Amino acid sequence: MSTPTLDDVRAAAARIASLVPPTPVLRSVAIDEWIGTRVHLKAEHLHATGAFKLRGATNAILLLDEDAAARGVAAHSSGNHAAALAVAAARRGIACTVVMPEGTPSTKRAATEAAGAQVIMCAPTLQARAATVAQVIADTGAVEIHPFDDPRVIAGQGTATLELLEAVPGLGMVVAPVSGGGLLSGTAITAHGIDPRVAVWGAEPTGADDAFRSLAAGRLVLDGPSDTIADGLVAQLSERTFRILRDHDVHVVTVTDQQTVDAMQRLAHDAKQLVEPSGAVALAGLAQLAADGVHLPLDVGVILSGGNVDLGRWSALVSSDRPA
Amino acid sequence: MSTPTLDDVRAAAARIASLVPPTPVLRSVAIDEWIGTRVHLKAEHLHATGAFKLRGATNAILLLDEDAAARGVAAHSSGNHAAALAVAAARRGIACTVVMPEGTPSTKRAATEAAGAQVIMCAPTLQARAATVAQVIADTGAVEIHPFDDPRVIAGQGTATLELLEAVPGLGMVVAPVSGGGLLSGTAITAHGIDPRVAVWGAEPTGADDAFRSLAAGRLVLDGPSDTIADGLVAQLSERTFRILRDHDVHVVTVTDQQTVDAMQRLAHDAKQLVEPSGAVALAGLAQLAADGVHLPLDVGVILSGGNVDLGRWSALVSSDRPA
Numbered sequence: 001m002s003t004p005t006l007d008d009v010r011a012a013a014a015r016i017a018s019l020v021p022p023t024p025v026l027r028s029v030a031i032d033e034w035i036g037t038r039v040h041l042k043a044e045h046l047h048a049t050g051a052f053k054l055r056g057a058t059n060a061i062l063l064l065d066e067d068a069a070a071r072g073v074a075a076h077s078s079g080n081h082a083a084a085l086a087v088a089a090a091r092r093g094i095a096c097t098v099v100m101p102e103g104t105p106s107t108k109r110a111a112t113e114a115a116g117a118q119v120i121m122c123a124p125t126l127q128a129r130a131a132t133v134a135q136v137i138a139d140t141g142a143v144e145i146h147p148f149d150d151p152r153v154i155a156g157q158g159t160a161t162l163e164l165l166e167a168v169p170g171l172g173m174v175v176a177p178v179s180g181g182g183l184l185s186g187t188a189i190t191a192h193g194i195d196p197r198v199a200v201w202g203a204e205p206t207g208a209d210d211a212f213r214s215l216a217a218g219r220l221v222l223d224g225p226s227d228t229i230a231d232g233l234v235a236q237l238s239e240r241t242f243r244i245l246r247d248h249d250v251h252v253v254t255v256t257d258q259q260t261v262d263a264m265q266r267l268a269h270d271a272k273q274l275v276e277p278s279g280a281v282a283l284a285g286l287a288q289l290a291a292d293g294v295h296l297p298l299d300v301g302v303i304l305s306g307g308n309v310d311l312g313r314w315s316a317l318v319s320s321d322r323p324a
Numbered sequence: 325m326s327t328p329t330l331d332d333v334r335a336a337a338a339r340i341a342s343l344v345p346p347t348p349v350l351r352s353v354a355i356d357e358w359i360g361t362r363v364h365l366k367a368e369h370l371h372a373t374g375a376f377k378l379r380g381a382t383n384a385i386l387l388l389d390e391d392a393a394a395r396g397v398a399a400h401s402s403g404n405h406a407a408a409l410a411v412a413a414a415r416r417g418i419a420c421t422v423v424m425p426e427g428t429p430s431t432k433r434a435a436t437e438a439a440g441a442q443v444i445m446c447a448p449t450l451q452a453r454a455a456t457v458a459q460v461i462a463d464t465g466a467v468e469i470h471p472f473d474d475p476r477v478i479a480g481q482g483t484a485t486l487e488l489l490e491a492v493p494g495l496g497m498v499v500a501p502v503s504g505g506g507l508l509s510g511t512a513i514t515a516h517g518i519d520p521r522v523a524v525w526g527a528e529p530t531g532a533d534d535a536f537r538s539l540a541a542g543r544l545v546l547d548g549p550s551d552t553i554a555d556g557l558v559a560q561l562s563e564r565t566f567r568i569l570r571d572h573d574v575h576v577v578t579v580t581d582q583q584t585v586d587a588m589q590r591l592a593h594d595a596k597q598l599v600e601p602s603g604a605v606a607l608a609g610l611a612q613l614a615a616d617g618v619h620l621p622l623d624v625g626v627i628l629s630g631g632n633v634d635l636g637r638w639s640a641l642v643s644s645d646r647p648a
Binding site: 021024026027028029045046048050107265268269271272273274275307311312315318319 | 345348350351352353369370372374431589592593595596597598599631635636638639642643
């Protein structure tokens, strides 16, 4: 499968069920009032590794044959895929090496090392990440588990939306953050596989808006360094994820870092949830859609993608009281 | 019913079902490892009013006859009962007046006023609270809904444990914070009604340990001002709640404010939950029981009672990174 289907997502859900418990769907009256409709918060920050990435990494590692598994796995990641891969590899008892860019939050590095993976730091560019992981593979024979450009990973990420639509059968829209596009691709495949009428939106920081510009241009636009507090959203679409998003008519809304911080504050004050900046981008995007006058159905799903942030940094970001 | 029974709790659950959705039970691998057993976090801070108090207040207000309802309700509360009563009264369309002690967090006062209740401030003593609410009743004819010394309220609070035991049938212990004892009484009645072997513990700040001292002395001990960051736990047991706790052989563990802050940090870092100090006391108490070598069963429930805290204050309390 170069492009996974709803059947692949359902198979992934069955495959990972014993290792990845379902996450709750949370509600907040105050957030409903803010957005103007019923908002269902898919709490992907409540995974054992603090992010949805555990779904795709677990699915990919369980699909390795014995020979591949024996060689171990490797990946580059700004953090959440790394921790997920480390935990999934440890559960299968295989080696794991992850390449992380300098500047990765210490919470994410610590979680990866605590799970038993070897961490190699590199310069904070996509080129350095790819080159370093290629060297690891050349040296060790490890199998690369790409953080998003992998149909096994995309199918795994889709299981979040499978759970969401089971919990909220009448859902009319789902908003997910977009970085490399693995989560958003899995979201679109799953939502549209179940009901083609569900609107699927991506949300992206203005400072890392390659998906927005790529979909607008009708071709993959890869240019410029990223500049955003959402450290989990700095990757760029692959040809595969671009094609999936384009074919599913997915649109992307962009938000400023201040809007993301506002959403973090709302989630803390109104829903009592602590999420990392990337984890609040989808809610910020939904608020922007509401402000833009986009029609919102009665029930909207928002994927809170992760919660791995140093508490000191979180407090500094969410430093004021209730947003106005 | 001067003392509610499990049947009263079950009736309360049916009565409030359409107004008070069940709260999730959350897990954290890191918290399990910290405590040394499986910890099931009953997320009572995720109610619409941010605390378990909505259960008892809703049950009490729905049980008022038409004549009583027409006179409106009044109560004194350090905050969470106030907001709950205000919301429950507004839903039934009746008047609500609440007396709050000076020093009540602005979050709690704002939530109460936003729900349409009239707030009257008084000196921060239990005597001033009782006297002020008595004056309100004399002036308006309102019906007092006591925050804990009321069997309707106790039965309502018990519904949290009913949900917890339905979600985790093999639960061997439950830990709840204790202030006036309404939640803990409802917890004991419900847990022991379902299975008398479930161990029921209260957790209380050392700076407001009247329940600990009362149960140790075998009589109600009401003395001394409270001194704790857990502003929701400064009330003292009534004769009714003392008797229930004594008859159910409930024990109380005390924790310092620093232990409560440590538990708040754990809940933030490991479970991504933002709770008020009172909401972390039960987890701090369970950690103390583990440190004391008390036998812990395989599955332990902990009631996270509330999440209403100003974000600035929360950040100041949880100012360091991961606890050692």
